[in-house]
Amino acid sequence: MKNKKATIHEIAAKLNITASTVSRALNNNPRISEETKKRVQKxxxxxxxxxNHIASALRSGKSRLIGVIVPTANRNFFSSVIRGIEDLANVFNYKIIISQSYDEYEKEVQNVEALLNARVDGIIASFGKETENFDHFLKVIEKGIPLVLFDRTADVLDVSHVILDDYLGAYQAVDHLIKSGCRRIVHFTNLQRINIYTERKRGYEDALKANGLEVDPALILYGSMQLEDGRRLTEEILEKKLDFDGIFSSADYAIMGALQVLKSHGIAVPGKVKLVGFGNEPFTSFTDPTITTVDQKSIAMGKITAETFFEILNSKALEAVSKKTILKPELIIRESSK
Incomplete structure (x- = not known):
């Protein structure tokens, strides 16, 4: 026989109270005494x-669940944003459901469908690198369900979003390298359809121009910004015998790969080549040398994203509160660029 799920009616029968009293006790209704709540919970x-959250959502119109979609939860940036979101969600007695797209478009579409089927009260998302079609997010908007984007956003989606000033972060990083003596700075970047990489590349180029240096396309290299990409791209510029004295990477993992390859070739960092990453991943403060990087204010981004979400949730007109919040980055100078 299949296991039968327990119901509030069974709890009510055991305590000789009504099912509605059990329901109120489980939902921490102030009209129910603490003693009754404890008995019900026991x-x-x-x-x-x-x-049954779905049944409860159908009855009340509120599930008190927020869907959060991230490319991956095992990166410090995304896990810290999730922490910031959850901290505020807990204050409002909301729970979050975390879904990972692994940067795959089909997986992201499936995640949106699953969250809608779970009757979440809204969705907070940062889309994956493969995403070019945003119909799944437009479906969320059409249903009148609050949607807030963070970090990776798209102009086609007219919703509130919270981002870092990636342009300023990149500009500060490259300007710092130039003031530290660099004149030939390599840039590691990713797909230019993603806003964060477009802005970081623009900041790189404008910092060079502002300091009277030429933008050399040969020094702009593309990859997925993983550890192995940093290794591969660094081996590539060494094999081509390109003249360079600095590397600015759009991600810390790629700059870590660069550091490993440079050290394996006996190239001194920061003596011969200076390095700056982006993200302030925890490992950047433990490497030898420690890595200069741009801090993305991830926990603050999570909290502000959650604040924006609850503003929308509590508003009657979703369009009226759509807004763009831009956080200021912080350049953390360490040994790799001194």
């Missing part, structure tokens, strides 16, 4: 009662 635990 029996609920004994019979392994699991609340």
């Amino acid at each position: 029996v609920a635990k004994q019979i392994n009662y699991q609340p």
Whole structure:
């Protein structure tokens, strides 16, 4: 026989109270005494009662669930943003459901569908590198469900979003390298359809121009910004015997790969080549030498994203509160660029 799920009616029968009283007790209704709440929770635990969130959402119109979609949760940036979101969600007695797209478009579409089926009250998302079609997010908007984007955004989606000033972060990084003596600075970047990489490349180019230096296309290299990409791109510029004295990477993982390759070739950092990354991943403060990087204010981004979400959730007109919030980055100067 299949296991039958426990219900609030069973709890009510055991305590000789009404099912509505059980429901209010489980939802921490102030009209129910603390003693009754404790008795209900004790029996609920004994019979392994699991609340049906979807049924509850259908009845009340609120699931008290927020869907959060990220490319991957095992990166410090995204995990810190999630922490910032969850900190505020807990204050409002909301829970979050985390979905990872792994930068795959089809997976991201499936995640949106799953969250809609779970009756979430809204979605917070940073889309994947493969995403070019945004119909799945437009569907969320058409349903009148709050949608807030962070970090990676798209102009085609007229929703509130929270981003870092990636242009300024890149500009500060490259300007710092130039003031540290660099004249031939390599730039590691990613697909230019993603806003963060477009802005970081623009900041790189404008910092060079502002300091009277030429933008050499041969020094702009493309990859997925993973550790192995940093290794591959650095081996490539060494094999081509390109003249360079600095590297600015759009991601810390790629600059870590660059550091490993340079050290393996006996090229001194920062003596011969200076390095700056982007992201302030925890490992950047433990490498030898430690790595200069741009801090993305990830926890603050998470909290502000959550604040923006709850403003929309509590507003009757979703369009009226759509806004763009831009956070200021911070250049953290360490040994790799001194």
